Amino acid sequence: MGKVFVLGVGMSKFAKRPEVTIETMGVEAIREAVDDAQIDPKQIQAVYCGHTWQGMSAGQRVMAAFGFSGIPVTNLENACASGSCAIREAFFSVKSDRYDICLALGVEKLTGKFSGAITPAVEDLEASLGLTFPSLYALRAHRYMETYGLTSKQLAKIAVTNRKNAYYNNKSSFGQLINIEDVLNSRMVCSPLHLYDCNPTSDGAAAAIVVSEKIAKRIGGKPLEIVGSGLTSGKFEPGFIDMTFEDMTWRAAEEAYKMAGLGPNEIDFAEVHDCFTIAEILRTEGLGLCKRGEMVRWIEEGVNEITGKKPINPSGGLLGKGHPLGATGVAQIYELVRQLRGEAGQRQIKGAKVGLAHTRGGSVTGTEGGACVVTILKGP
């Protein structure tokens, strides 16, 4: 049970690419990861592939296109947390000495798949009565605004910040320099969330080479250690739960912090699942990175900016890059690696030593949600 490292990462540019397949995007990501890790692709011993809607044997199809097949491939679905689960499975596989070199892959193609808002499975009671994913968050937004005095302008500022961060990210096609008025003038999707409060539809793939300490030492390069991992599913919630706090985010974070032997104060920056502006608020607090209700002040003071004390979503997050479900979790690890190595260019956070990645996905009537994964990486 040794240490586990991310040796290399790669990702396709997140964009609307209706003419491109997951195989093509997956290969782009794997090639970059293999080069970044400086391994021979035939050294990969097992593949974990996260995706939600790409059909049977998606991981195997990508590997066949890449040109290397016949090894163990496991496909994972946990809604928006699918890619993070692929990272987690690779992590535990290596940690338990099952394999020395794994590929964690995330792929998703969304353009052309849905018209209108995405909803949970219609078999779910709330979905059948009209719940959509944006509305799930809009309901919490109104509650948070009522409780802590958050305004639409403050919500909008998160969209402005993350789109700006993405502007400096060559892996995003959605980066833009917009202002608060642009967000408030965009059409209402689900009150109080406007179009820019929501993540744009995107296709993409990301890959990470996850290795044992023995391999990291032998190959060298710039490996980053995975020091903590947590996974929870939503608990049954009878009675009146507090809709301004994401308990399942906290439970996944607790598991990761405990494993890593550190606390929220030691996290320098985080990639947080900002599928909607309100989500970044709920989760930054849910991770214990700031006190409950404190995000209102953080937004005003720019604490969450790249230049601030606790940068959130330096890559641009989901608001800035889009959210190809299976790929998102692995793309967060991509950003953590770039930041911790000092390779993030204009997005570079000064002195970044410990990074956290958080994804949360799915909706199940009566529970807090589907799955939440927290991963902590440490710099050299």
Place this chain on the structure above:
Amino acid sequence: MSFSKDASKNVKPFREGLFHVDEDKTGYLIGSRCNRCNLVFFPSRDICNNCFRDDQIKVLTLSKTGILHTFTTVYQSRPGLKVPYSIGFIDLKDGVRIFAPLFDVTAEELKIGMEMELMFRNMIGASDQQEETLVYGFKPVKRDF
């Protein structure tokens, strides 16, 4: 969503076991309660989620009014549902929170803390069904001053 003004008696519930509606179009939601754990469930459960036993479970007629805990008005939804429509969570004094469509109220009128009352209406698009089915929902309690 497409709603009719009346709940007709020959329109099927969108899902069985959630509510009962009488001929005069009044009805109630069917919940259950575990008396050991003091938990109320909607939809009704025959085994308690907390103690995993059924010996203290009693079926419960839920109260017909509650307080609006939060809401949203939806302008973009899945195909088959007509927008805009409003949805929200209503806290009943039984100690259970109900997710439901909100009727007879505009986006501007909706406020956290409003008193809401249960009603039934026909809907096209619940559970992806193209035909009309009967659903439950809540509307503001009108106070005459």
